[in-house]
Amino acid sequence: MNETQDLRSFIRLLESMGEIKKIEAADWNLEIGGLTELLSEKRGPALLFDRIKDYPPGFRVLTNPFRTQTRLASALGLDTNLRGLELLNAWRIKLRGFEPVPVTISEGGPVFENTMAEGEIDLYRFPAPIWHELDGGRYIGTGCCVVTKDPESGHINVGTYRCMIQGKNRITVKMDKGKHGRMAQEKYHQAGRSCPVVISMGQDPWLFLASASPLSMDTCEYEFAGWLRGEPVQVVPGPITGLPIPATAEIVLEGEIPPYEAEDLPKEGPFGEWPGYYTHTTVGEVPIMEVERVYYRTDPILLGVPTLKPPNQYLPVPLSAASLWDQLEKAGIPDVKGVWGFVYGSTGPFTVIAIRQRYAGHAKQTALVACGAKAGVVGGKFVVVVDDDVDITDLQDVIWAMATRCNVREGVDLVKGVWTTPVEPAVRPASRSLRGNTMDRVLIDACRPYQWLDEFPPVNAFPREYKQRLERKWNL
Ligand SMILES: Cc1cc2nc3c(=O)[nH]c(=O)nc-3n(C[C@H](O)[C@H](O)[C@H](O)COP(=O)(O)O)c2cc1C
Ligand SMILES: [Mn+2]
Known part of the structure; x- marks a missing residue:
């Protein structure tokens, strides 16, 4: 592979396949979410939003990256003609060959082109949408990757957990109980320490797929992503936390989740969730991250993967x-x-x-x-x-x-x-x-x-092969 495999090269691939549409001048407040749902319903192209209302040109949002079977098969490295159960089964068989591909460590990367340091941090400078009508806030993290480290084993985990902006430098990170990131966080807090966190808000599609997949606890999602894309993920140790940051990520937040009491935590949600309802709004339950640094590429692209009412879903087959x-x-x-x-x-x-x-x-x-x-x-x-x-x-x-x-x-x-x-x-x-x-x-x-x-009575329908012969014979 000659070219860096990042979100931008994936966008170029979608362009060459005719599978992406650019939309200008949409409002971050509901329009991006509405268009995403509409084009998901139509199983349409991926959407790249630019010149978003209130934002400088170049600050973009990409949605519906995998909504067709062609796009998904392409991201999974499978035959793009496969459909339905055959596509699912090809993925299952490919998964059996999984071998972890360790990351490579580099000194810097495009993600460090721009930095917001302490005091300058303002998450509202990114066009985080209000995705659904009743959402309780702006969700900057939907297609995101939350990186944590187990303090005992040193194991690195990457998981997709929704993140809502709670202030210029604060976001809630909804790691549900039992999720790998949450378990690492609980270990730090039990020892009375803050949990270091890095969150990527836009990255290559392979890392996102790894981060959202139900992998076993001892699989590092970075190594899974490396296997899936056929070359190691390049990471840079975070200047504050030492956690691995994807070198070609679009927007990365670095900081920590301090130990908390329930009364320290704000309201989280509501958010339009995958079963198709606004169910889980809580006060005092979802951990909050203090953001200490923000790194972003020039003209950054936020990856938006909002949950939608079924049958809309970010994947066209239930992987x-x-x-x-x-x-x-x-x-x-x-x-x-x-x-x-x-x-x-x-x-x-x-x-x-x-x-x-x-x-x-x-x-x-x-x-x-x-x-x-x-x-x-x-x-x-x-x-x-x-x-x-x-x-x-x-x-x-x-x-x-x-x-x-x-x-x-x-x-x-x-x-x-x-x-x-x-x-x-x-x-x-x-x-x-x-x-x-x-x-x-x-x-x-x-x-x-x-x-x-x-x-049991026989089925009253002609065999498919017979009907195919009829089709050929009468040219139907
Ligand atoms: C768009 C999207 C949003 C998600 N939001 C959450 C969330 O808010 N909380 C959560 O616990 N899991 C969420 N998930 C599911 C997790 O990403 C999934 O369970 C993943 O395997 C978690 O990683 P882990 O197994 O390393 O904990 C979401 C998945 C997707 C695709
Ligand atoms: Mn995991």
């Missing part, structure tokens, strides 16, 4: 379904032919799994494992298991299978009290607990009953 597929196989479920999700900020809320049934109880076993497996648990509610003649990426086909093959009394189960996400809308506000909440699961076996499979 996390690949992890659930693997976890089912690791749990010993044979003949899983595909996994898909329909409310896929995560696979959980409505998961569909196709199997080739091999024995009595196979379908129930699949549903039980899926509702507890790590990759299926977040926001989980419905797990549907179907035979592999059903196209699980087509909701009509899934509903047809549920409506016709499910023998309701035998095929539907309720599992109570499973782990869930803080953004679950169906937990009453007064019942929300700081210790987290649970949600029940409905397991739906929509497979033809294995015990009398041979007696």
Whole structure:
């Protein structure tokens, strides 16, 4: 690779593919968010906003970077003609070959072209949008990468957690409990120390994908990004924290999260979240970062990846379904032919799994494992298991299978009290607990009953191959 692989080279690639549109003079207050949602609905091009109202030309925002399967496949280094389950499966197979690619350390980089030092810091100098109508503030961090270091092991973690501007030099960083960055932060605070943090607000797409992916605790997202893009990520030790800063990032904040009491923390949210609601607004819960330095490239580009109401989502295929597929196989479920999700900020809320049934109880076993497996648990509610003649990426086909093959009394189960996400809308506000909440699961076996499979009525549709022959014969 001759060219630096940064956000700018990705934008040039999108230009050469005809997959990006420039928009001038939009307002950071709702218009950028509205246009992002509209073009996401249309599965349109990526959007590069320039000459944003109230801001100097060159201070830009990029949104919808991966909204089409062509763009996503290209970023994942896969065949850009792959679609649906084939694209998901190609990603799953590629993931098996993951080998960490360590970072290289350089002395400087474009990110240091401009600096705001203490006293000069003003986060409002960047065109952070109000993304959705009821948002409680300006979210500068949506397509962001939060870098932390475990004080015991020295392990570096990079995670995407939403960040709201709370003042010229203060932002809340919503690392939910159990997330890797949060666990590192808690260790510093238990020792009475501040947690050093670096946040990149615009960076190459591979680092963002790594940062937003559910990787294991011992995987460093920088090393995953290096593998994904085929060359090491270049980092520069942060002048204040020593934490690795991506050399070609667009905007980077460096500072710390001091130990806090609940009364020190402001209101966070509301924010239009991935299930499609403004659910999780809190006061006194979300950690706050004191920003001590800001570094940015000349004409910086903020990467905006706002969560949107389903079926809009920043990815055109539910990539996390690949992890659930693997976890089912690791749990010993044979003949899983595909996994898909329909409310896929995560696979959980409505998961569909196709199997080739091999024995009595196979379908129930699949549903039980899926509702507890790590990759299926977040926001989980419905797990549907179907035979592999059903196209699980087509909701009509899934509903047809549920409506016709499910023998309701035998095929539907309720599992109570499973782990869930803080953004679950169906937990009453007064019942929300700081210790987290649970949600029940409905397991739906929509497979033809294995015990009398041979007696089940045949499907009333011509085979696809026959119809393809007809198409060719009559040139249809
Ligand atoms: C656009 C976007 C926003 C996200 N916002 C949050 C958030 O505010 N809090 C959170 O805990 N996870 C959020 N996530 C999910 C995390 O990025 C994801 O769980 C990731 O694996 C976290 O990294 P970690 O496993 O190293 O903790 C978001 C993901 C995306 C794509
Ligand atoms: Mn991690």
